Amino acid sequence: MNTDDLPTHHKRPPTFDRLMELYEHNYILIRRLFGDLRRLKAGDECPWIASVSPKIVANSRFTLDIDFTDHRILGRRQQPLRLAVRIYHDARAAELVETGSRSKCLHDQQSRCAEKQHKRNTMLQNWLIDQLKTCTEKRN
Numbered sequence: 001m002n003t004d005d006l007p008t009h010h011k012r013p014p015t016f017d018r019l020m021e022l023y024e025h026n027y028i029l030i031r032r033l034f035g036d037l038r039r040l041k042a043g044d045e046c047p048w049i050a051s052v053s054p055k056i057v058a059n060s061r062f063t064l065d066i067d068f069t070d071h072r073i074l075g076r077r078q079q080p081l082r083l084a085v086r087i088y089h090d091a092r093a094a095e096l097v098e099t100g101s102r103s104k105c106l107h108d109q110q111s112r113c114a115e116k117q118h119k120r121n122t123m124l125q126n127w128l129i130d131q132l133k134t135c136t137e138k139r140n
Contacts, residue, residue, distance in 0.1 A: 019114060022121045023093035029128035030066075030087060030094050033135065037064055037087060052131065062090050070127070083124060096124040 031037060044056040051072045057065040064087040073081040087094045098120070 016114070019118055019121070020093070022118065022125060023088075023091075023095050026085075026094040026096075026121060026125050026128060027087060027092050029125065029132060030085070032132055033128070038089065040064060057084075063088055081127075083127070085124065094124075096120045 034040065040056050041059050042056050051070060053069045053071070055067050055069075057067050059065070066085045066087070068081075068083040068085065070081040070083070075081060084097050085094055086097050095117070
């Protein structure tokens, strides 16, 4: 059987390069929302939309942790969407993080873990783009 003749229906797992590009793009989107990220400090709140509450949780020399709560989007339990984002100043990257996901990834298959990270961070990217559109509409 010639494998070249078989259709490729399965989706190829995201590459490390594509995941890093996604992290970089998310960083750029967050910079567009907040401006200079290095001036933010723990406890700061930066509301740009009444239904979204961003809160700076931690800030260090190399990282910044922001928790976003979006009251417009309710989950299965009628709880608002909560996103924990870690920004890496030196790498100029931002990723959506889940508590406990790092240690779980060590025990999981690497490709499956990368796929989950890609899906989570694509969702973050789409959400950030929506936030920028809303901000632009409010200013006009």
